Amino acid sequence: MSETIDPCPISPVVDLVFSRWTTPILWVLREHGRQRFNQVQRRLPAITSKVLTQRLRQLERDGLISRTHYPEIPPRVEYEITELGRSLSPVFAALTAWSDAHLSEVAAARRRYADSP
Template sequence: MIYSKWTSPVLWCLLHDGRLRFGELRVRLPRVTAKMLTQRLRQLERDGFVTRTHFDEVPPRVEYEATDLARSLAPVFTTLGEWSRRHFAEVEAARAAYKGPLVS
């Protein structure tokens, strides 16, 4: 569930920055397309990780927020971040030593 492309970055943003509008998420994740972000937000809402609040205003306003279920993942993200910081140099060294075909 949380390892689909863009799922973790979307959750991270909502956990770190709190309630956000669609455009605010796009600014924080400039490489994600609008279509992909929409798909991920719908998936996360369906799975109970995100709440979507629609405000009857002109213009319409929609905000997304991490649920308690998503907040329970915060320690997991913290651990992954710490692991990444500790092992980044090793990954970079492995990439530099790699002689196989280039992967994008």
């Protein structure tokens, strides 16, 4: 029986961190600190409540955010990035730097591609 080796060792991290809406949610919580559900949703107006709920649960399950429930009336729930989630900051910084340096080149390549026969 042969062992299957993943040809790309970062695939699990890419699946974890860069699925749709995960990065924007982490970014919001990193930039703005502890947030209630509605605050996160206001900062990401294109996300639906259902998808935001799903992503927040996944991020909590994976240890990237924490959820704190306050037994008040009305109930209050807040979300905050964890130290594990915060440890992705250098990754986000590297991607921001790459984006600043190269997105114009990507846009130019796309224009050349669209104009080619």
